[in-house]
Amino acid sequence: xxxxxxxxxxxxxxxxxxxxxxxxxxxxxxxxxxxxxxxxxxxxxxxxxxxxxxxxxxxxxxxxxxxxxxxxxxxxxxxxxxxxxxxxxxxxxxxxxxxxxxxxxxxxxxxxxxxxxxxxxxxxxxxxxxxxxxxxxxxxxxxxxxxxx
Numbered sequence: 001x002x003x004x005x006x007x008x009x010x011x012x013x014x015x016x017x018x019x020x021x022x023x024x025x026x027x028x029x030x031x032x033x034x035x036x037x038x039x040x041x042x043x044x045x046x047x048x049x050x051x052x053x054x055x056x057x058x059x060x061x062x063x064x065x066x067x068x069x070x071x072x073x074x075x076x077x078x079x080x081x082x083x084x085x086x087x088x089x090x091x092x093x094x095x096x097x098x099x100x101x102x103x104x105x106x107x108x109x110x111x112x113x114x115x116x117x118x119x120x121x122x123x124x125x126x127x128x129x130x131x132x133x134x135x136x137x138x139x140x141x142x143x144x145x146x147x148x149x
Contacts, residue, residue: 007120008068011054015042018053023104025057027096034060036067041102048072048131055114070123071114072130073102074137078111085140086111089133 002010022038036057044052055069075082078099090097090113099109113133115126 002120004068004117004120007123008054008117011044012042015044015054017042018102020103020105023101025098025100036060039066046127048134051134052127052130053112054117068117069096069114070117070126070130071112072134073110073112074134075111076108078109082111082137086113086133086137089136093129093133095129095133 018041022041024035024037026033026035028034036059039056039058041056042054043050044054046052051073053071053073055071057067057069059065059067074086083097083099086097093115095113095115098112098114100112101108102110102112113130115130117123117126
């Protein structure tokens, strides 16, 4: 059984690194705001091209030196409506929902669902949960579109 770091290194080798500088992500924990510096973002090779991603953060509470979050881009252009639709699904799964600029030069916020990778066993379950949330949102949007016609 390989360690989490070995597993992530193998995953990164098979992935495509997204170029550019990225803004930090802030998280409120116990009344304090913690800023996570984004070291790099990788687009994972899978059936959902450019949707499934691995975020590598510099960990402010060392050790370990880095934290890794598996994520899925739910929408390339976020809106309040999409956030409201996703909020409940994401909370049930105990994941984070963020609006984040994957391409800061375009001034466009993507809607991203993410969760920290804590072990290699979590990866497949977490990946499937993220994909399920993605398809659930897509199905809800299709139903809304059909009802408005």
